[in-house]
Amino acid sequence: MKLFAIIGGIGSGKSTASMMFQQWEAAVINADAIGHQVLLLPDVKKSVQKRWGAAVFGEGGEIDRQKLAAIVFADATELAYLKTLTHPLIAEEVHRQRKKHEQNGVQLCLLDAPLLLESGWEHMVDQIIFVSASAETRWCRVKNRGWLKTEWQQREAAQLPVEEKNRRADIILDNSGDTDNLRVQVDMLVREHR
Numbered sequence: 001m002k003l004f005a006i007i008g009g010i011g012s013g014k015s016t017a018s019m020m021f022q023q024w025e026a027a028v029i030n031a032d033a034i035g036h037q038v039l040l041l042p043d044v045k046k047s048v049q050k051r052w053g054a055a056v057f058g059e060g061g062e063i064d065r066q067k068l069a070a071i072v073f074a075d076a077t078e079l080a081y082l083k084t085l086t087h088p089l090i091a092e093e094v095h096r097q098r099k100k101h102e103q104n105g106v107q108l109c110l111l112d113a114p115l116l117l118e119s120g121w122e123h124m125v126d127q128i129i130f131v132s133a134s135a136e137t138r139w140c141r142v143k144n145r146g147w148l149k150t151e152w153q154q155r156e157a158a159q160l161p162v163e164e165k166n167r168r169a170d171i172i173l174d175n176s177g178d179t180d181n182l183r184v185q186v187d188m189l190v191r192e193h194r
Contacts, residue, residue: 001102002193004171005111005122008131009162010155011138011145013175013182014112017131020186021110024194027101029094031113038089039063047085052078073154087119094124107194117160117168129189130169133176135162 006021008014018028038044040062048056048063052071058064072079094111101109111125122128133141142152156162166172171189175182 001098001106001109002127003098003109003111003125004127004129004193005113005116005125006129006131007114007116007165007169008175009133009135009138009165010114010152010159011141012131012133012162013141014114014131016179017129017173017175017182017186018110018112020183021108021190024108024187024190026108026110026190027097027106028110028112029097029101031090031094031111031115034090034093034097035086036065038086038093039065039068041089044085044089051081069151069155073151073158076158079158083115083119091119091121091124094121098124108190115159117165122168127170128168129171129173130166131173131175131182132162132166133174137176 004021006014006017018030022028039048045057045063048068052068056064056067056071058067068082072082094113098109098111110129111121113119113121116122116125116128139149139152143149159165173182173185173189
């Protein structure tokens with residue numbers, strides 16, 4: 001099984017590209033979705049409460065990701081702590097899902113992991129795909145999701161610069177145009193590696 005990772009700046013179109021890969025029957029392992037599940041684990045919730053208190057929990061007793069994000073993306077030390085708490089559990093689940101896909105005969109798998117390089121997970125994959133889009137284009141996209149510019153800037157600052165991600169990637173997909181242009185690139189890539 002060929003395992004690609006997909007990375008890029010916030011709003012570059014990683015999720016759109018991932019959906020296009022799925023249309024080719026590629027399996028997608030979504031590290032963010034796994035991260036959301038990890039935040040539901042009792043031991044993780046206990047550690048979060050001990051570190052940041054009840055203020056980061058919602059009415060239902062679950063971690064409020066927006067409240068937690070406001071803290072961790074404003075302070076590198078707090079973000080580092082959260083990563084030490086969650087990333088080993090996320091990596092464990094990524095390995096489990098990869099093994100399951102291999103056993104099921106999947107030929108092509110995509111790891112959607114925005115923090116792949118920051119987490120040191122590049123050894124898990126065969127090749128890294130970088131989805132490229134200008135800062136202006138990415139800001140327009142995240143603004144349409146309801147983000148504030150400060151939220152976007154804080155999260156971007158907490159990641160490797162997009163230039164570094166681009167440099168370390170094996171494959172570049174240009175998503176500065178429309179989705180049809182991106183689809184052509186994804187289709188070519190899948191045909192090449194099937």
